[in-house]
Every structure is written in structure tokens, then in C-alpha cells.
Amino acid sequence: MAKKKQVEVDLNSDWGYSPAPESKGHIKIKPQYDQFIGGKFVKPSNGKYFDTINPANNEKLSSIALGSAKDVDKAVRAARKAYSEVWSKLSGKERGKYIFRIARLIQERAREFSVIESLDGGKTIRESRDVDVPLAANHFFYYAGWADKLEYAFPNKKPTSLGVAGQIIPWNFPLLMAAWKIAPALAAGNTVVLKPAETTSLTALKLAELIKDSGLPDGVVNIVTGFGDTGAAIVNHPDVNKVAFTGSTGVGKIIQRAIAGTNKKCTLELGGKAANIIFEDAPINQAVEGIVNGIYFNQGHVCCAGSRLFVQESVYEEVIRKLKHRMNTLIVGDPMDKNTDIGAINSKEQLDTINKYIKIGQQEGAEFYQPACKLPKKGNWCPPTLFTNVSQSSRITQEEIFGPVLAVQTFRTVDEVIAKANNTPYGLSAGIWTDKGSKIFNMTTKMRAGVVWANTYNKFDPTSPFGGYKESGFGREGGLQGLSAYLNLN
Amino acid sequence: MAKTVTKKNVKVLENGNGVAKTNRLSVLKTYKIYIGGKFPRTESGRYYELKDSSGNLLANMCLSSRKDYRNAVVAARGAFGPWADRAAFNRGQILYRIGEMLEGRRAQFVDELMQVGSSKLSAEQEVDLSVDRLIYYAGWCDKYTQIFSSVNPVASAHFNFSVPEPTGVVAAIASESTGVLGLVSVIAPVIAGGNSIIALASETKALCAVSFAEVINSSDVPGGVVNIITGKEDELYKHMSTHMDVNSFIYAGSNAEHFKTIQVNAADTVKRVLDYSKVEWTSEKGQSPYYISDHQETKTTWHPIENIGGSSSKY
Numbered sequence A: 001m002a003k004k005k006q007v008e009v010d011l012n013s014d015w016g017y018s019p020a021p022e023s024k025g026h027i028k029i030k031p032q033y034d035q036f037i038g039g040k041f042v043k044p045s046n047g048k049y050f051d052t053i054n055p056a057n058n059e060k061l062s063s064i065a066l067g068s069a070k071d072v073d074k075a076v077r078a079a080r081k082a083y084s085e086v087w088s089k090l091s092g093k094e095r096g097k098y099i100f101r102i103a104r105l106i107q108e109r110a111r112e113f114s115v116i117e118s119l120d121g122g123k124t125i126r127e128s129r130d131v132d133v134p135l136a137a138n139h140f141f142y143y144a145g146w147a148d149k150l151e152y153a154f155p156n157k158k159p160t161s162l163g164v165a166g167q168i169i170p171w172n173f174p175l176l177m178a179a180w181k182i183a184p185a186l187a188a189g190n191t192v193v194l195k196p197a198e199t200t201s202l203t204a205l206k207l208a209e210l211i212k213d214s215g216l217p218d219g220v221v222n223i224v225t226g227f228g229d230t231g232a233a234i235v236n237h238p239d240v241n242k243v244a245f246t247g248s249t250g251v252g253k254i255i256q257r258a259i260a261g262t263n264k265k266c267t268l269e270l271g272g273k274a275a276n277i278i279f280e281d282a283p284i285n286q287a288v289e290g291i292v293n294g295i296y297f298n299q300g301h302v303c304c305a306g307s308r309l310f311v312q313e314s315v316y317e318e319v320i321r322k323l324k325h326r327m328n329t330l331i332v333g334d335p336m337d338k339n340t341d342i343g344a345i346n347s348k349e350q351l352d353t354i355n356k357y358i359k360i361g362q363q364e365g366a367e368f369y370q371p372a373c374k375l376p377k378k379g380n381w382c383p384p385t386l387f388t389n390v391s392q393s394s395r396i397t398q399e400e401i402f403g404p405v406l407a408v409q410t411f412r413t414v415d416e417v418i419a420k421a422n423n424t425p426y427g428l429s430a431g432i433w434t435d436k437g438s439k440i441f442n443m444t445t446k447m448r449a450g451v452v453w454a455n456t457y458n459k460f461d462p463t464s465p466f467g468g469y470k471e472s473g474f475g476r477e478g479g480l481q482g483l484s485a486y487l488n489l490n
Numbered sequence B: 001m002a003k004t005v006t007k008k009n010v011k012v013l014e015n016g017n018g019v020a021k022t023n024r025l026s027v028l029k030t031y032k033i034y035i036g037g038k039f040p041r042t043e044s045g046r047y048y049e050l051k052d053s054s055g056n057l058l059a060n061m062c063l064s065s066r067k068d069y070r071n072a073v074v075a076a077r078g079a080f081g082p083w084a085d086r087a088a089f090n091r092g093q094i095l096y097r098i099g100e101m102l103e104g105r106r107a108q109f110v111d112e113l114m115q116v117g118s119s120k121l122s123a124e125q126e127v128d129l130s131v132d133r134l135i136y137y138a139g140w141c142d143k144y145t146q147i148f149s150s151v152n153p154v155a156s157a158h159f160n161f162s163v164p165e166p167t168g169v170v171a172a173i174a175s176e177s178t179g180v181l182g183l184v185s186v187i188a189p190v191i192a193g194g195n196s197i198i199a200l201a202s203e204t205k206a207l208c209a210v211s212f213a214e215v216i217n218s219s220d221v222p223g224g225v226v227n228i229i230t231g232k233e234d235e236l237y238k239h240m241s242t243h244m245d246v247n248s249f250i251y252a253g254s255n256a257e258h259f260k261t262i263q264v265n266a267a268d269t270v271k272r273v274l275d276y277s278k279v280e281w282t283s284e285k286g287q288s289p290y291y292i293s294d295h296q297e298t299k300t301t302w303h304p305i306e307n308i309g310g311s312s313s314k315y
Helices: A069-085 A092-108 A110-121 A125-144 A174-187 A202-214 A228-236 A249-258 A284-300 A313-329 A348-363 A414-422 A437-446 A480-486 B066-085 B088-104 B106-115 B120-140 B144-148 B181-192 B207-217 B233-242 B256-269 B289-293
Strands: A035-037 A040-042 A049-054 A059-065 A159-161 A164-168 A191-195 A221-223 A242-246 A265-269 A275-278 A308-312 A367-369 A385-388 A405-411 A429-433 A451-454 A487-489 B004-007 B010-013 B047-051 B057-062 B158-166 B169-173 B196-200 B226-229 B248-251 B272-275 B296-304
Touching (some): A069 A191, A069 A228, A092 A202, A125 A174, A164 A174, A174 A191, A191 A228, A202 A221, A228 A242, A228 A249, A242 A249, A242 A480, A275 A414, A284 A308, A348 A405, A414 A437, A437 A451, A437 B296, A480 A487, B066 B196, B088 B106, B088 B207, B144 B296, B169 B181, B181 B207, B181 B226
Parallel strands (some): A164 A242, A385 A405, A429 A451, B169 B196, B169 B248, B196 B226
Antiparallel strands (some): A367 A385, B004 B010
């Protein structure tokens, strides 16, 4: 068969989009934010603040209190007091009503939260508006309803709350991760000390304002801000009953070691290096969209990103051709523009890490592809990146990059791809693309991973448990299963 | 040396002074360890003496080494996949078979427990409870999945469900205070859930741990699913908890310092660590489907639902 000439759209012709920026006019960001402890905004005990910047232009947005171990102690005391005097005495029904209020208040202020999330974190407004903020509100709404129904969740057990939960969250989904942590903790009857990541504290502090508005009793939720040592102070505080952490596997291991010998309950949601597997009978155009969504969603700052692509040999050329074509159409740039597909890399440090891995991939001999896209002059940017001809042992295949970098391998048989896909210390997620139902269920059961998307990718829901196998951590967030992390089952 | 002989279906304990009740010289058992469905002695060639209350030698037990443990992990890893793939109903039948085999050798186990210090009554109770516990978990094999699964009503057009799947290779330090019950109580829920296991038996009551391995071996349990080694917790707990290819760790011993070290070591590969040190295995709290779910991972699967046409389910 004669090869048909592929016609591609010349993107430098008149296919450009007019700018469609989201307005920032109604957003109020104070020049300085304090910590939320015991229902009040409290200045840091050392008097120090650090800058939070907009990664899309590296301009300062605000100053954030630099929390110390002393502030953490204050927050834990406030949480303990609230737990023993108020929250543990309240009925599940009343707890639930407070949590419902929080959900509603987030919905009311959704636009404001989306804009701040995109300004502070660099993610596209489309994602913060359509994914992060609505899911955060829904998460509160979902767990609110559990508060007076806990006995139904665990047959033959009497669930009781743990006490004070110390929670540390990452910078990739700042408000959503705060919701994933706070909502089930409160529903189960615990009080909370939460630390957002240092580059993305703003929406957590906005959430604190909203929680104050909700009338939640003082000290039930406390938010301290700062860097790793502030987080360590939470983990190591003797009066914390439970540690919940989302972040890198490296830090997760440090936390697991740190709480050895204590009775602290722990859940860890750590890194990933997910296999996204395309079979020859897959709907290829949909699969290509799935590949793009899998690895370039949120600039690849996703622990469950489909960063290892496996394509069956017989469709390899077609998939890569279409993928490159699709990549050429992705718009990298201003996160506030509604047309933008890939926003700003969250921080200079993260951009350095990604660039380091891109260099490693090239040194290792993989074939490198980036579309020629215009990047803004200021800010942290990385075009969507593709490596083909990578090997199983290559570092860009083995290590989590946390950026828009895809490593592609091929396979011939089902057994081969199962072995390759599972050949990683991680086990958070996987993607399967095929038109055959029986093959889907064979593959989904063979993947050693906590979340498997079949003919879709990167979908989340409050009712759907999320979490990993192996070194991707333990415990689940979301759904009925997510409650057990915050309960003693007697 | 004390030993048992079977005479007209009645087991008689010989006394240590060689005053035999028959004229026949009995055949003594060499107590081995159980790895990959085989009964080797320890590769180290080392042994420790197990004595009765009068100080008579009962057996030269294997003083298992780090290498024995590593061999057992290799066997357990190889056995895990096929075992997890067995039908739940089949696993249930096999666990039931273990119970049957143990029931058939009840007298031997009672006898061995008495040799290591149990009263007749408590030995009988322990063996009976062990059999019943195996039957209990045999029944759970094809039921816990339903208890711990969910269909999740996500807001988008997807069919979304969560099921438990076995964690993988589990290492266990069994309780020191019982010979067989503590061992059964950690092994049964782990293998009922489709995992494979390497268990370090009670050091001082190890006689019937080895006999329990023989029971396992005659119950259609595939080699490598259950591995039992004997030896000293002191020597092995660090190696056991640092092994990279173990997914989960049960500690049913009683040394808080050991447990802390195990927790620290486990972090190297994010092993799940279960503290069973306070569990009373003789009580009702010694069995529960939650011991199965302790070694399960929740897998959530998403699949799109194509919405063709506009008809509703109520048509």
C-alpha cells in the first residue's frame, strides 16, 4: 500500500487563538498572611516571613508566615484543646453540618479560589476552575455526609476518632490536597494541623478564612506554613496521633522512619511512575488524547502521571506520529489564559529538576522531541517533552520526574508489557487502552497499582479511593476506604 | 531423649530415661525448616537445642540464617503470583484442607505442645482452636472481597469500582508464647488473601511449627506460598525487615525495641508494618476478616460509560 502523505496543519499560519485571560480584578491577595491557629490568624513566633511568587512571571504575590516548631506546638495544643473540649463531644450529625458549610462556601467562592490557585501555583485556569476547585468542594460535601454514618462503613467494628491529625500536603494540587486531608479527618471526628507546601500556601490560607467564616469551632482546623522543617515538627510532635503525608517517596520514607516506635497512625501517598499502555486495538485518536492528558495535565506535576508510555509495536509509528502532531498544538504559556494547555512549572527548583532529567535522557541516548512553541520570556516553562527509544533501565524510565516528560517504550505481547509495566518500585496508577473488555480486565488485575484507568486517564472523584501499592505509599484517600485512615476500629 | 510412638492409635510419651513402654526402638524425627515446598535443614548447618522441662533434649532445631530467609523470600515471591491468581473458592478449599490435615494429626500436635511445656488441657485447646481458625479463614476466602469492595458512584460517566488485592510477600515473626496457634493465626489470613508468607516460628515451642509445615505440605498448598523457618528473633529480625522484596511485615513478638527497628527498616521500601504484639490469639479478637484486609491493597478501576442516545433506564 502506498504511504499516504500526511497533511498537517501549519500552526504558524492563522490558527492562533486570541488571548482569553481570566480576570484578576475581583481577587484580593493581602500583602502578608499569618498562620491560622486556634481560630485566629497568628503572627509567626520568630517574626519571619517568606515570599510566595507567581511562577508564571516570578513576581511576588505575598509574604507567608515562616512557621517554626514553636508555632507547630501552638497549633497542636489548639487542636488538642478543640478535640477534647469541643469536637469529640459533638455529634456526627453536627460535625457533618459544619463540613457541608465548608463545601458550600468553597462553591460560592470557587472563581476566586481558581484564580488564586493558578496565580500561586502556575497551573492553567482551566484546570483549577474545572478540576481542582470543584473537586475540593465535592470532597468536603462527600465526607460531610459520612460524619454521622461511620458505623455503616466498617462491619462489626466500632469506629472512634484518633485525636489530632498532622497533615502535610504538596504543591501540585494545593487546595484539593487540603480538602483530601481535612474533610475525612473532620468527618471522622479528629482535629487537624495542616501544612501546605511552601510554594503554594495561599489557597490553604484562603481556606482558613473560609473555615473561620463557616463558624467551625476554634482550633478544629489549624494551618501552619513553612518549609520542610515545619513539616518535620508536625511529624515529630508527641501529641499528634496521626500523620498523613502526600509528597515524594524520599520524604515519605523519612516520615515512616521518624514515627517508628510511636503509636502514630500513618498514611502516605507518595510518588509514581505510571505505565500508560496502548494496545493495537485501542481507539488510537482517543488514546493519544489520553496520553496527552496522562502526562501533560498539570505540567506533569502529578504523582499518578502516565510518564511511561508503552505502545504495541504494530501501532507504534501511528501513535507517535499522532502524538507529535497533537503535541504541536498544545499551548504553553500564561496559566490565566483559558486556552492554555500547559501552564508554568511550579518553581525554579522543579524546573531545574526537570531540565536535569531532560539532559540525562539525552545523555542516555534516547531520542528527544519537543514541539517548537513560543515560551513567555519571564517565568518557569517547560515545553511538552517526548523521549522515544528509551530503555527499561534508563533513569528517565525509572525515576519520577514530576514534569511534562514522557518516556516511550514498545512491546509485542501482553506478558511482555505486564512485566515491563510492573518493573518499578512504584505502584500508584496505570492506564490501559484497548477496545477489548476481557483484555482490559486481564490487564487491570495484573497491574500492581492502586488506580487503573481503562480507556481514560487522570480522573478523580471524592467517592473513588486513591492511593498506591509498593513504594507509592499506603492507605487510601477518597471513598469509604478513605475513612479508615482517620479512625480506630475497635 | 523423649519422643512419641504410636501404639494402637494412642500416643504415649516415653520418658527421657529410656524406659520404653515397648521393646521397639522408636524412630526419631529430624526437625527441618520449610522453604519453597521442600524440607531442608538450615544452609548454615547450625542448630539450637530444644529441651523439655526436665532438661532432656527434644530436638536439634534448625538455627536458620539470613540466607535461609533470603531463599524463603525468593520462593515466596515466585509463589505469590500463581497463588493470588487462584480462584478464591479454590484457596478456600485448600485452607479447609489444611484444617482437615491438622485435625487428623491432632494427637501429635497435642503431644508436641505438651513436650514443650503445655498442659494437656491447654494443648488440646490450642490445637482445636487452631483447626477452627483455619476453617474460619477457609470460609472467608471467597467472602472478604465482597465485604471490602465497593462500586463508587462517581460524578462523571464512568464505571468505577474498588477491590482488595493481596499486598504480596509477607514476612512474619510469630508469637513466642504459642507453638501452633500463633503461627496459624498469622499464616491463615495472609494466605487466605492470596499473599505468600515467610514465618519465623516461636523459638522455644518450635516443634509443632515444623509439624505444621508438614500439614501444609500435604494440603495442596503450592510450594513457596507458606515458608516456615525456626531460629532466633534476635538474630533475624533486622535481616527480615531490611529485605527489599518483602511488601509487608507482621510483628507478633514482644520486644518493643525490635519492633521499633523493624519499623525503621521497613521504611527503606515503604513496607506495611502490622503490630500484632498485643493480640490475644486465644480470644475472639484473634480472628477477624480485618486481619485479611491488613494485607490487601485497594485497587480502583475506572472505565468510561458510553452514553448512546437519550433513553433513560426507565424507558
